[in-house]
Amino acid sequence: MDGAFCFKNGTHLSKLIGETSTLTRELDGASHRAAVACLLRLALPHVNTMPPSENAVNEHGYARQILHADPDGLFTVMALRWLPGACTPIHGHNAWGCVGVLEGEVGCETFDHRTCESQECVPEAPSLVSTGKLLAGPGTVASVDPDPCGIHRIFNPTQAPATTLHIYGMDLEEDPSALNKWYQH
Ligand SMILES: [Fe+2]
Numbered sequence: 001m002d003g004a005f006c007f008k009n010g011t012h013l014s015k016l017i018g019e020t021s022t023l024t025r026e027l028d029g030a031s032h033r034a035a036v037a038c039l040l041r042l043a044l045p046h047v048n049t050m051p052p053s054e055n056a057v058n059e060h061g062y063a064r065q066i067l068h069a070d071p072d073g074l075f076t077v078m079a080l081r082w083l084p085g086a087c088t089p090i091h092g093h094n095a096w097g098c099v100g101v102l103e104g105e106v107g108c109e110t111f112d113h114r115t116c117e118s119q120e121c122v123p124e125a126p127s128l129v130s131t132g133k134l135l136a137g138p139g140t141v142a143s144v145d146p147d148p149c150g151i152h153r154i155f156n157p158t159q160a161p162a163t164t165l166h167i168y169g170m171d172l173e174e175d176p177s178a179l180n181k182w183y184q185h
Contacts, residue, residue, distance in 0.1 A: 092147025104162025
């Protein structure tokens with residue numbers, strides 16, 4: 001694994017993909033999320049990628065573009081473009097995931113399953129309670145475990161577009177929607 005976790009000037013997306021390929025093959029699956037998050041944190045300042053076209057923005061105000069699908073289906077890399085006011089439905093993932101902010105700022109609201117009657121539910125997803133919000137700028141990296149952990153929604157509360165880079169631990173080339181478990185009705 002010579003060269004792993006070593007990003008220097010001139011290192012680009014292909015280096016990140018190569019290192020992710022190595023890690024996901026050499027490490028036990030339970031370690032993939034944390035290891036790839038470390039890798040993404042180190043790589044992010046050096047990654048330069050074109051944002052997805054805003055022509056492909058969906059009804060929620062964001063566009064996504066697959067940049068690489070591992071040939072053995074171990075992971076998928078994609079970029080997302082968030083227009084001002086964009087907001088995903090509340091969702092979990094069917095695989096581990098890591099996300100880093102390349103440009104602009106995005107918000108993330110996290111949720112947990114409701115465990116007692118005194119907890120105030122989220123109107124659009126009555127089985128859930130909100131557990132907090134944060135605003136993340138360039139260089140910020142976060143990671144989530146598969147559903148039922150890591151339930152969240154991402155939004156852009158600013159007046160400027162934002163771009164994020166994502167790595168998910170499953171094959172999404174054929175059907176990117178296979179990633180999400182939606183909670184919002
Ligand atoms: Fe997500």
